[in-house]
Amino acid sequence: MNNKTLPLATYLPNVSQLSYGCMGLGGGWNNTPVRSSDVTQTRSIIDTALESGINLFDHADIYTFGKAEQAFGKVLKQDPTLRNSLYLQSKCGIRFADQDAAKRYDFSSQWILASVENILRRLNTEYLDTLLLHRPDPLMETDEVAQAFAQLHQSGKVKHFGVSNMNQHQMRYLQSALDQPLVINQLEMSLAKLDFVQDGIMAQNHQGQHSNFDTGTIEYSQANGIQLQSWGSLAQGKFSSRGLKDDCPVVRNTAHYVGQLAEEHSVSSEAIVLSFLTRHPANIQPVIGTTNLDRIKACAQVNQVQLTHSQWFTLLEKSLGNEIP
Numbered sequence: 001m002n003n004k005t006l007p008l009a010t011y012l013p014n015v016s017q018l019s020y021g022c023m024g025l026g027g028g029w030n031n032t033p034v035r036s037s038d039v040t041q042t043r044s045i046i047d048t049a050l051e052s053g054i055n056l057f058d059h060a061d062i063y064t065f066g067k068a069e070q071a072f073g074k075v076l077k078q079d080p081t082l083r084n085s086l087y088l089q090s091k092c093g094i095r096f097a098d099q100d101a102a103k104r105y106d107f108s109s110q111w112i113l114a115s116v117e118n119i120l121r122r123l124n125t126e127y128l129d130t131l132l133l134h135r136p137d138p139l140m141e142t143d144e145v146a147q148a149f150a151q152l153h154q155s156g157k158v159k160h161f162g163v164s165n166m167n168q169h170q171m172r173y174l175q176s177a178l179d180q181p182l183v184i185n186q187l188e189m190s191l192a193k194l195d196f197v198q199d200g201i202m203a204q205n206h207q208g209q210h211s212n213f214d215t216g217t218i219e220y221s222q223a224n225g226i227q228l229q230s231w232g233s234l235a236q237g238k239f240s241s242r243g244l245k246d247d248c249p250v251v252r253n254t255a256h257y258v259g260q261l262a263e264e265h266s267v268s269s270e271a272i273v274l275s276f277l278t279r280h281p282a283n284i285q286p287v288i289g290t291t292n293l294d295r296i297k298a299c300a301q302v303n304q305v306q307l308t309h310s311q312w313f314t315l316l317e318k319s320l321g322n323e324i325p
Contacts, residue, residue: 012130020287022063199214
């Protein structure tokens with residue numbers, strides 16, 4: 001049984017082990033307005049998630065061009081009491097190409113403040129529990145971010161702040177200018193995206209030179225009580241039963257072992273894939289994005305399993321396709 005307490009629980013009491021990622025809501029990445037069927041689907045997903053013990057919902061202002069937040073907000077407008085049963089998280093900082101410029105990242109105070117106003121309007125809520133900066137802006141001015149965060153916090157529009165896709169140096173630099181602690185860093189981590197593990201075990205090994213993960217980011221987060229959230233957590237289902245027929249022998253072998261472990265622990269294959277993340281001492285909080293209600297329930301079974309030390313390393317070896325050094 002997985003009874004870990006998440007670092008995020010310091011700020012969001014009783015926050016769930018899993019977060020539901022809302023990128024698939026709102027009817028797709030197109031210009032079609034949000035339909036009643038999209039709102040109905042969103043309500044079903046919210047209900048299923050809450051019934052499965054998942055109470056943190058992860059948004060971003062760009063998801064399906066803002067329609068994901070709109071669909072969610074319509075549900076909250078229909079039933080305002082739902083807001084007290086869940087935590088809302090959103091992200092800002094990515095700007096799509098427009099008549100003025102190419103796609104870009106923007107951490108200016110003006111853009112952050114305007115983004116939050118639009119997020120709150122779409123979600124039909126007065127505040128966000130957490131706001132994350134979506135991707136690092138190479139032109140970031142820390143005093144601009146600090147100004148925006150201070151204003152949002154003082155107004156009560158954002159309770160807590162975090163980042164996404166940042167390394168430890170970027171977090172440390174940004175934190176030096178802030179009065180509020182950074183409480184989250186959301187990174188791509190999964191059984192298929194193992195750089196977060198390889199960075200450590202491949203130190204001083206030539207095989208590790210291609211690791212696309214900044215050394216010390218995991219440890220910095222652990223030492224400073226920063227919640228690590230993983231996006232892409234389910235590896236797009238490649239290690240579920242369909243992986244048994246994959247052309248790649250590594251995927252087939254991993255999917256087979258995942259199935260073995262699922263049977264041994266009497267849980268779903270999704271729960272095993274996610275347990276690879278939750279077993280880590282950093283207490284990683286996986287973000288799941290499936291819109292399949294049965295799969296949401298299957299993911300929630302991760303709380304029923306704690307991989308042994310041996311099982312975790314065997315799963316690592318299977319997914320790497322070779323033994324560790």
